[in-house]
Amino acid sequence: MNILIKHFNTKHNTAPFSQIKLSDYLPAVKEGISETKKEIDEIVNNSDAPTFANTIEALEFSGTQLDRVTTIFFNLNSAETSEEMQKLAQEISPMLTELSNDITLNANLFQRIKAVYDQRESLNLTTEQATLLDKKYKGFSRNGALLAEDKKSRLREIDAELAKLKLTFGENVLAETNNYELHITNESDLKGLPEDTIETARSLAKSKDKEGWIFTLDVPSYSPFVTYADNRELRKEIAIAYGKKAFQSNEFDNQENVKKIVALRHERAQLLGYESHSHFVLEERMAQNPDKVKSFLNDLLGKAKPAAEREFSQLTAFAKKLDNLDQLEKWDGAYYSEKLKQELFNLDDEKLKPYFKLQNVQEGAFEVAKRLFGLTFTEVFDIDKYHEDVHTFEVNDANGNLVAIFYSDFFPRKGKRNGAWMTSFKPQYIKEGINERPHVSIVCNFTKPTETKPSLLTFNEVTTLFHEFGHALHGMLANTTYPSLSGTSVYWDFVELPSQVMENWCYEPEALAIFAKHYETGEIIPQEYVDKIKESASFLEGIATLRQLSFGLLDMEYHGKPVVVDNVKTFEKTAMEPTALYPDVAENCMSVSFSHIFQGGYSSGYYSYKWAEVLDADAFAYFQEKGIFNKEVAAKFKDNVLSQGGTEHPMTLYKKFRGQEPKPEALLKRAGLI
Template sequence: MKKHNFSTHIKTLGLCALISFTACKEESQQQNDDVAMSDNILLQEWTGPYQGVPAFDKMKVEDIKEAMEIGMELGLKDIEAIANNPEPPTFENTIVAMERSAEELDRVSRYYGIFSSNVSSPEFRAIQAELAPKLSDYQSKISQNEKLFQRIKAVYDASQKTPLGDQEQRVVDLTYKQFEMNGANLDAAKKARYAEINKELSSLYTKFSNNVLHDEENYVTYLNKDQLGGLSDGFIKSAAKIATDKGHEGKYAITNTRSSMDPFLTYSTNRELRKQVWENYYSRGDNGDEYDNNQIIAEILKLRKERVALLGYDNYAEWRLQDRMAKTPENAMDLMLKVWPAATARVKEEVADMQAVANENGDNITIEPWDYRYYAEKVRKKKYDLDSDEVKQYLQLDKLTEAMFFVAGELFNYKFTPVEEGSVPVFNEDVNVWEVTDKDSGKHIGLWYLDPFAREGKRSGAWATTYRSYTSFDGETNVLASNNSNFVKPAPGEAVLVSWDDATTFFHEFGHALHFFAADVKYPTLQGGVRDYTEFQSQLLERWLSTDKVINQFLVHHETGKPMPAELVEKIKKASTFNQGFGTTEYLASALIDMKLHLADPTNIDIDKFERETLDELGMPKELPMRHRTPHFGHVFSGEGYATAYYGYMWADVLTSDASEAFAEAPGGFYDEAVAEKLVKYLFAPRNAMDPAEAYRLFRGRDAKIEALMRDRGFPVPQN
């Protein structure tokens, strides 16, 4: 979607999905004297201000392999010590000890994640491919440690008779469930096969991800000066700089990423070039060469099905969703299929409007997928007299950042202050850092890192991550959180202007950061999230972008400094449901394909054929593609974080729409103090320390209703 790869956190399994690193497991406090054996900077305890910070300025690719291997070795020593403890198993000597384990690997994983997502290189990718099966082995040695599991089971069984405190019980339940779901109860032969499957999958995930990155880096469209029709001055200057940086002086580069593709398809008057850029983007991983991902996906699906069959499940989706809010694939499909007909019906209306405009212009074309954004923009101007490029003049990245800080201050009482230059190491000169404090008491809460611009070696999209999260079981830790975007870097002296959609995504990712900062949990495992719930908080924060306080104070013209005119604001609000057919359908198509692929028999599956035939059966409009076509669907095939879980954005959006109505109905609107207090207390602070459904009921007084979502999107509201 607009978003990121927010990987699942489970402390009990030693490390999280480092292959697609984002919000990973939390920093523990235990020291391990063995680390002194190595002078590798990536293993060393963080030093400096703010409880210590990562030495991003000193990290080198050549250090990562040794550091990861030593980190895994030390992590396994911690686990063996717990498993072989001669004392009877207790919450303290088993569960808490696991929460403290693998401190060194935790530290290295932060650097590994940066190398993987933000500053990748061919050298790192080779190391990543070598480490992937080793990381899988490490996971298996923990999840299949029989002595360890028996200790966990003993603590779990005892807690069923004599319950622990709320957070302690939640940690025990989550830990036991994760071990159970990952094969702890299998016999020796099945455990061996389970581990082997995980190792095979880890290599496939890495190869899939690197193939997509290859196609993003190598399919660049270079334009001449006479091919720039319709493009804005700012976009042209950025494209010229990118081309120069790539050794093509005098040309203009359209890179194969959404941040470059999207505005080009919206404004370029050259239809053939629009088609070329569209095909490059939507063919990533699907070019029939050595970087093609179709066979890799087929292998992934077979291995996933075989693995869950060892546990007695009919399909991967059934296994995956048991601990999600949806609980079953049927429930997830039911939600999606309730919205799908309204979304595709709206697409037909949108296409009819676009075709009418094309006909009026005498363009003599039939709307194709590479025309959708271009003609949608013309319809927007005609219907609402709303020019996206005019709106963009009021959306400066720096002012949007200030707006987010303002919202955080109003709702969370946070203050953001830039740190002294050079006081906190960063991995790239574009990264900036702020200190986060409580506005009233001045209490230090943490640091916020922002890495805003696209560059070679950085994966596409936008995401949030933590380098350290709040826990209190071993003394309070501060939070080191990061937001990462792929805005096109402007030419020197030019303002960074973004689209309304990109501004919304910027607020969304900041919502994840606020979720990290607001966390009030004792144990690292409770920092994890339920996949179809964790997007809710960030989707909800998007709503503050369009509040009057933000618009009036921070959406000012980048040249004149004048606030956005009231008539333009009114046009934006009137057009709020514009193009919802496109937005909802392209997303839902990806979510439905994700689920249907994992419910299908993967034997001899032809991925391209399956995608094409399934979309035909669903009645997918031919005028637009899936948001993420299967061969580059990194959410689902570069790891397991979103596998059969991409529906979760819509599940969370039902909560978002319903919760936003709670603010809209309150006396103080979106800045109502009483509702904001409940927002922080029940929706942000608990993380995974309580059941999400119960947390939402505490906030709203009832379960969420789909009617709010339909109203939000301007779709017909189903009648009971």
């Protein structure tokens, strides 16, 4: 019996991971597709006149079982994949794209939606219903429903090809990450490295039956190496390896994939009557159009560049003084930044890490959520999981009602992609009077515990955990009727507000006192360290801002106007010129592993990290004004932002919470740029 084809008979209807076989997915997807088609036919062939209930709501709740199956499949394809699974993904993706197009390009279905849309003024809809109707209508009109037949079939071809290209892009980056190792056998080459980094590298070598130490391009291994290793040649070697992933003219090269994706996205946009891919995407964002995004990025660039150039001169002078270095290269940046930070603040990650035991930090995030939103997290052991590293929790509100199921998955492994993300295995929605609660997961890549030490986080990893936890709260506290408007289903440049605002608690003494305790002595982090964390928060912020802006500007160059990319490297270099501080590295190209925009959903949206920083600095200023655990401000944030999902325009929701539009001053002040 295929476990994926029926209702899960599990606690809280959670995914029965251990019972799923790889061979279950394809039949379950096919079954789900035919079920969804039946549901669509029922809507189209309904002899009653189109209404909000029999057309819009019916469409919203169609394909529920298929969504459940594909969500599980694609989440695991990111967190616990294998070659067989990747092959399956290549087969399943086009099928789903085709179904999506079958629905969007169904003329009779669109006619019914349009009939309801045309009488929207007289329907007495709630705000959420009106938003859903608008979203469904635009979902069709923006994706080809109004096109002539020949153009519709070209649209289908483009979408099928893009779905495959994005998957291949990601698989190539993962393969290149897995294919490299820096194998060190000479102990003197480890000079400068923290002892837990060395211990982890030794364990890895042991697991591969090799002598010595192995470092990889996984961030928990790569990042400490380029930050602390005194051996400049080895830093150079691993940094170049990191920068040339999928740029090596081998079977995993992504240059042609980048060119094809960019070209197809523009062709698709123009087919639909838009000037460029960005014009198409940004119509459904707070930023509205490419000009607004570019002026936002360039305005920040103007403010940050003088600071970044000053900082770079300071860093260059420091490297000259310390090691008589004349020219800073990219593999020197993290190393000398860390050394300068130690000199200025006498504070390094190695001093801080003992205070940030992973388990304590996670419990700290839970406690912050309890004080702000009344949530409690209880670990449970009778919910199925997809890997032994995963932990499962029941989340309840102050009255003991179930709010969500929460999964955490924190350590790197071979089948897991780099980075950190939040996702969900089941959305929240209300149907037939039952409020279905969400199943939410956060996935990170932190250093694993060793034989002698628990997992200890760098401060940067602490903020990463809080960031993803902020996304998770957005998902868990969702309280909307319709799944497509629930939780993180909001405008893309609004989605980072809940995650980025949560990072602020990591800098507050009142919050740090909860979880920053020495893993051996239990001593709370000393106040002087807290002061230094705050003081150093804006250390080299100009350089960091320029780096983020460079990615945003590159994204807009690819997508903001129709372009033909002849040479990916040259194109990238020109686009990033205004933000460049370091000399270019000929062997490296960032675009070919820029998964956010070529595999994930951030194309024409990378600017939203900075955009959301403006929102989050402004929002947190409100908390600071009233007290960082102020119940009234927290309730406003929960009721107007976290629980509302995409039911209203984000600026409307933000103003309900804050009483005004956000001002960029709070961000510039926090970043030390004014």
